[in-house]
Amino acid sequence: MSGSSKIAAFLTVAFLVSLAAGCFGGAVEGVRVAEVARGEVSKAVSAVGVLDAAQPVDVSPAVSGTIAALNVKEGDYVGAGDVLATLDKEELEQQAAQARASYLTSASIGDILEGQYANLSSLYAGAQYMGQVLQSMQSQIDAVVLAFMDTVSSLASSLPKEQRDYLESLLSQKRAEYLASAAARPAPPQVTFSGYPDSASAADAARMEAAGREYERAARAAKNPQIIAPVAGYVVFPPRQTLLASDTISQLLGGLGSLTSSMGSLSAILGGDLSSLTGGAAQGGELKVGSKVTAGQAAFQIVDLENMKVNAQVEETDIPFIQPGQSVKIFLDAYPDLTFTGKVFQVGVKAETGSGGTTVFPVVVQMDRT
Secondary structure (H helix, E strand, O other): OOOOEEEEEEEEEEEOOOOOOOEOOEOOOOOOOOOOOOEEEEEEEOOEEEEEEOOOEEEOOOOOEEEEEEOOOOOOEEOOOOEEEEEOHHHHHHHHHHHHHHHHHHHHHHHHHHHHHHHHHHHHHHHHHHHHHHHHHHHHHHHHHHHHHHHHHHHHHHOOHHHHHHHHHHHHHHHHHHHHHHHHOOOOOOOOOOOOOHHHHHHHHHHHHHHHHHHHHHHHHHHOOEEEOOOOEEEEOOOOOOOOOHHHHHHHOOOHHHHHHHOHHHHHHOOOOHHHHOOOOOOOOOOOOOOEEOOOOOOEEEEOOOOEEEEEEEEOOOHHHOOOOOEEEEEEOOOOOOEEEEEEEEEOOOOEEOOOOOEEEEEEEEEOOO
8 A cells, every 4th residue: 555554563461271181081093282382462543644753853043034045945855043034134233224214113102102291280280270370369269358448438527427328338238249159159060180091001001012022032033143053853844724744744755665765774775865755846835935934833853763652543353462561664656675564652532534434543553763
């Protein structure tokens, strides 16, 4: 079966077979009697599986950008610290300039808000002062009005009695009306100002901190536009949409049967050139010069092809015989004369529908390093 692997899990079951030493207490002529001994019997369970790296390492750019130089192709072996690609430096410098502008804008927003607060504070102080001035002027006006009435009343003593009585009655009435009006006069409004809220200060600080970090990140990327391999291993281009490397690894290795190309002995046979297994063509994400990469999303994956696992599908009738720790032999269609080994790492408990429409259970096999 092309592009797949047969995994045979050999299970040993010990049992005891008892044979009678003779019949009816003695040996029967013409019957050979053999000694009963304990032995082992093997049962082979086969399944198909898909190859995957046990612990792939995602390599993501710190900022989004355009690839200006691509130093590797899919399947290349790289060491830790090797340059995988270089982003467009001019584009990164533009991003850094924009990030700096955003940082300064964030800082200015806080300054503007604090300036508005200072202006409002001044208006509040002015309103308080005007209220005090108006209240003082009103008190002075009241004093002048009442003093005028007192002066008129004192001058009325020189008038004839009838006119004096009328004038004093009129002044008394007007005084009462004026005092009643002053008592009913609304008090000056109390102008209050809560001040600059603590939440606004915290928001200003958080906004500036976020903008500052973004600026620092963009500035670092502009100075160092390379994407560096953090670990040693083989390069895989993840699919650009799903960013899942399983299919890409299978394509890179030419299916499960090409796993052996990465192993020590076979790698020597192939001269360490994994591209021979893929026809030298880049698969998966088709990463190239001019491709766009996104911050935080894997642009590359580094896989250790000597630390691989097989995701097998075991038929439901065979799953009772599979247990973690059992030895596994892996037969590769592409290399029928080579056999690889491993151990059952995990046995799934939830049934799935296999490629043939049958019910299967997932089994993970950790391959031995060779």
